[in-house]
Amino acid sequence: MRVPRAFLIDTDTASDDAVALIMALRAPDVRVVAITTVAGNVPVLQSTRNALYTVELCGANVPVYTGADKPLLRTYQNATWFHGRDGLGEHNYPAPRQSSASAHAVDAIIEAIEANPGIVIVTLAPLTNLALALAKKPEIAAKVGRCVVMGGAPCCEGNVTPAAEYNIWVDPEAARIVMRSGLPVELVGWHLSRGEAVVREDDIARILGFNNPLAKFAIECNSHARRAYKVQTGEDGISLPDPVAMSIALDPTVGTDWSEHYLDVEIQSELTRGMTVVDRLNVAADDRNQAVWAPVLEKKCKAKVYWTIDSRRWKEALFVALR
Numbered sequence: 001m002r003v004p005r006a007f008l009i010d011t012d013t014a015s016d017d018a019v020a021l022i023m024a025l026r027a028p029d030v031r032v033v034a035i036t037t038v039a040g041n042v043p044v045l046q047s048t049r050n051a052l053y054t055v056e057l058c059g060a061n062v063p064v065y066t067g068a069d070k071p072l073l074r075t076y077q078n079a080t081w082f083h084g085r086d087g088l089g090e091h092n093y094p095a096p097r098q099s100s101a102s103a104h105a106v107d108a109i110i111e112a113i114e115a116n117p118g119i120v121i122v123t124l125a126p127l128t129n130l131a132l133a134l135a136k137k138p139e140i141a142a143k144v145g146r147c148v149v150m151g152g153a154p155c156c157e158g159n160v161t162p163a164a165e166y167n168i169w170v171d172p173e174a175a176r177i178v179m180r181s182g183l184p185v186e187l188v189g190w191h192l193s194r195g196e197a198v199v200r201e202d203d204i205a206r207i208l209g210f211n212n213p214l215a216k217f218a219i220e221c222n223s224h225a226r227r228a229y230k231v232q233t234g235e236d237g238i239s240l241p242d243p244v245a246m247s248i249a250l251d252p253t254v255g256t257d258w259s260e261h262y263l264d265v266e267i268q269s270e271l272t273r274g275m276t277v278v279d280r281l282n283v284a285a286d287d288r289n290q291a292v293w294a295p296v297l298e299k300k301c302k303a304k305v306y307w308t309i310d311s312r313r314w315k316e317a318l319f320v321a322l323r
């Protein structure tokens, strides 16, 4: 039998994070060594509570570590307008039985990487925890096998400003630290959870037809997010950015078109704060650009940016997890 792959998941557990956690916890060839939480969609203690609740619903036994309660420099801004006050659509889920592990998320990240060389890090949230871990111990970057980042709006519109996606926008300084760290980043932008990837009425009926508590929870906790997404984009259905990223973490071939580029994050502009700037035409080393791009070029480390996915296969991965 193959040795299961080690995953660490960093999350601001709201409704789509919860579904992504279920996918990883139920994957037979994955061992989730730690879940770390951060302030994002909901405040960090709510995020921890939601992660613990989801772990218990899966009958799993994975430690949850609480992390940063605010971005590195910016004022914290939640996304309860999208996911509901509790992040899970306001269905009054009971408190989890377990409490979070005693170590801080930042130390848990460092320890998990050192104990599991080649580990897959999946980030579903602002990158504050990972940035703090890299600041504390930069050499961990070289020990990570893959770093799948749900975040960014590569060469397209964002979901919180025209230029930026929420996870990157909330803590752009942290995102910049991660992108410049030498980590093998794979960027799963917000655009990949739109259009064909949206879980439509017939998909929802199919999931509810599985008739089990996880399937019911996955749909129910996204009720608020579904309404907010309709208002935001006009698209009907449940858009699931974190589960799409998880499906790629589980199987990179779900991504159908991707390429490797230098990537940086805008931190100075008001208009384009948190924009993920992708060197799509590979001009960063040109005379015109190399001075500005020097800190990125120095690392000689390009990010893998996914442009399209196979929506049928992404949804199949979702169904398998909830069946």
Ligand SMILES: [Ca+2]
Pocket (backbone or CB within 6 Å): 011, 012, 013, 014, 016, 017, 040, 041, 124, 125, 242
């Ligand atoms: Ca998230």
